[in-house]
Amino acid sequence: MGNEKKKIPFALQIFLGLCLGILAGLLLMGHVDVAKTYIQPFGTLFLNLLKFVVVPIVLFSIMDGVISMQDLRKVGSIGVKTIVYYTCTTAFAVFIGLLLANLFKDSFVRLSTEGLEYSAQQSPSFLETLVGMFPSNVVAPMSDANMLQVIVMALFFGFGAIIAGEKSKAFAAFVSSANEVSMQVMNIIIKVSPIGVFALITPVVAENGPGILGSLALVLVVAYIAYLLHMALVYSATVSSLAKVSPLKFFSGMLPAMMMGFSSASSVGSLPLNLECVEKLGAKKEVASFVLPLGATINMDGTAIYQGVCAIFIATCYNVDLSLSQQLTIILTATLASIGTAGVPGAGLVMLTMVLTSVGLPIEGIALVTGIDRIFDMGRTTVNITGDAACALVVSKMEERREAKKRQQA
Numbered sequence: 001m002g003n004e005k006k007k008i009p010f011a012l013q014i015f016l017g018l019c020l021g022i023l024a025g026l027l028l029m030g031h032v033d034v035a036k037t038y039i040q041p042f043g044t045l046f047l048n049l050l051k052f053v054v055v056p057i058v059l060f061s062i063m064d065g066v067i068s069m070q071d072l073r074k075v076g077s078i079g080v081k082t083i084v085y086y087t088c089t090t091a092f093a094v095f096i097g098l099l100l101a102n103l104f105k106d107s108f109v110r111l112s113t114e115g116l117e118y119s120a121q122q123s124p125s126f127l128e129t130l131v132g133m134f135p136s137n138v139v140a141p142m143s144d145a146n147m148l149q150v151i152v153m154a155l156f157f158g159f160g161a162i163i164a165g166e167k168s169k170a171f172a173a174f175v176s177s178a179n180e181v182s183m184q185v186m187n188i189i190i191k192v193s194p195i196g197v198f199a200l201i202t203p204v205v206a207e208n209g210p211g212i213l214g215s216l217a218l219v220l221v222v223a224y225i226a227y228l229l230h231m232a233l234v235y236s237a238t239v240s241s242l243a244k245v246s247p248l249k250f251f252s253g254m255l256p257a258m259m260m261g262f263s264s265a266s267s268v269g270s271l272p273l274n275l276e277c278v279e280k281l282g283a284k285k286e287v288a289s290f291v292l293p294l295g296a297t298i299n300m301d302g303t304a305i306y307q308g309v310c311a312i313f314i315a316t317c318y319n320v321d322l323s324l325s326q327q328l329t330i331i332l333t334a335t336l337a338s339i340g341t342a343g344v345p346g347a348g349l350v351m352l353t354m355v356l357t358s359v360g361l362p363i364e365g366i367a368l369v370t371g372i373d374r375i376f377d378m379g380r381t382t383v384n385i386t387g388d389a390a391c392a393l394v395v396s397k398m399e400e401r402r403e404a405k406k407r408q409q410a
Contacts, residue, residue, distance in 0.1 A: 010193075011255040017194035018201055018259055025205025035206035039199050046196030049189045050269040055142050057186060057272060058296075059154050060179035061289035066158025067172045068286045075158070075290075077402070078395055082291050085238075085391045086299040087335060092234050093301035093383070094334040097226045097308025098327050104222050108316050147268060147297045179289075186272040193256070193273065197263040204374060216372055219313050226305045227379045234301075235390040243390075243397040245281065253281045254389055261385040265377040267296040270385045278389045283396040291395055295388030300338035300351070302380025302387075307334045307355045310376075314356065314365035326359040333358040 008016075028035045069075050133148045135141045141149035161168040161175070236247035243250075251258075257277045261270040271292060278288050311330055315322050322330075337351045353363050369376070 011259070013194040014197055014256050014259045017197040018263055021198040021201035021263070022205050024198070025202045028202065028206040032203070032206050035203040040203040043196060043199030043203070046189075046192065046199060047264055047266065047269055050264070050266070050272060051145065053182065053186050053189055054268050054271055055145055055150060056178070056182040057275070058147060058150050058293040059142070060175055060182050061275070062151060062154035062293055063158045063161070063175045064179040065286035065289035066155060067161045067168070067175060070162060072159060072162055074399075078287060078290060078399060081395045081398060082294060082391060085394060086295060086338075086387075089234055089238075089301050089387055089391075090299065090304045090335045090338050091331055093230050094304035094308045094331045096230050097223070097305035098312060098330065100222050100226045100229070101309045101312035104218060105312050105316050107218055108313055109216070109218070110317050110319075145268075147293065151293055151297060186276075190273055190276065193260060197259065200263045204378075208372070208375065216369070219309065219369070220372065220375060223306055223309045223376055224379050226309060227302060227383045230301060230305060231383060231386055235386060238394050239390050242394040245393060245397075250281060250390070250393070253277055254386055257385055257389065258382050261381040262378045265374065265381045267381055267384045267388070270381070271296050274385050274389055278392045281389070281393055283392045284399070287396040287399060288392045291392040292388050295391055296385070298338060299388055299391065300380075300384055302383030303351060304334045304338055305383065306376050306380045307352050310352055310369050311355055311359065311361065314368060315361055317368060318362065318365060320361065322359060329358050330355055
């Protein structure tokens with residue numbers, strides 16, 4: 001007994017990796033090339049491994065979850081609850097972002113907008129997004145890592161297996177086995193998370209350092225206050241009232257995934273660890289396997305906050321005072337736009353283009369915030385994945401109560 005080594009908790013390992021990465025980044029501030037040449041490749045390698053395992057995990061976990069429910073009405077019930085939760089929390093998120101930005105906008109440093117240039121990516125229309133959700137073949141969604149198409153494909157095969165009944169037993173067994181193998185591959189990759197976190201955060205700090213703040217310091221502070229406020233108010237309220245889980249227990253259980261999201265700035269890359277954390281908190285596997293991949297693609301609370309804060313800041317720089325109706329338009333646009341936001345770094349800028357266009361602000365204003373978008377992205381990704389987990393926990397507990405009530409009535 002006395003010879004047994006005490007293991008450092010995994011959450012603490014990731015936290016130490018994060019802290020050491022920040023320290024190393026500060027030490028290498030004058031040697032950015034060293035950080036990018038010798039440290040960043042290991043972070044990229046780790047992120048590539050996470051992205052590599054995400055497609056099979058999303059594909060097989062959703063299929064396995066749908067098949068295990070054995071009832072299309074149950075899948076529909078979970079789907080409706082998930083979409084309603086994501087839509088409502090996103091609307092709250094952009095409202096909080098706008099509220100705080102309005103409170104501080106008079107203190108924002110008004111940067112010059114002269115000579116600004118920004119090449120906006122084409123934002124897809126609703127019909128283009130709808131058509132783009134459905135794959136034309138089985139291979140392309142997986143090779144392109146198009147998560148919306150992978151989810152749709154998994155749902156169709158899951159539905160088909162339920163309808164096929166007895167004849168789908170062999171297929172269901174294969175899916176279950178493939179899902180378990182994918183999870184084990186995920187576990188292998190996750191074990192090196194502390195090193196990956198270190199390698200991801202070091203070059204970011206080395207390149208940006210404290211100097212990145214400058215005149216945009218208050219905008220960043222407002223965004224991060226909104227991030228924290230949204231998690232503390234909205235997620236705490238929903239997990240405590242709807243999932244009957246202590247907020248303290250929820251956030252402490254989510255720490256490893258939150259730190260992964262912060263350092264990687266990728267909702268999809270954080271998905272494997274998010275699945276592990278939320279299942280430990282008590283979410284049912286089949287529900288988490290359905291809700292989290294969907295959330296990594298369409299649930300963007302952090303991105304919605306970012307859009308609200310940046311829209312007010314850019315309007316201030318252009319001496320434009322947004323009306324109440326314009327700000328309501330921002331809430332609506334940001335909420336709907338989140339459905340088309342992929343869970344990868346930098347996608348928030350595409351959605352910000354849509355938000356600015358909806359209220360007539362020049363999209364060139366995005367150039368004012370692109371320099372520190374990565375810093376915004378780290379915080380908003382953390383909010384996004386925490387919101388996914390809160391939804392998985394809430395929907396899982398609601399389904400448990402619904403099933404218990406049905407058993408009592410039987």
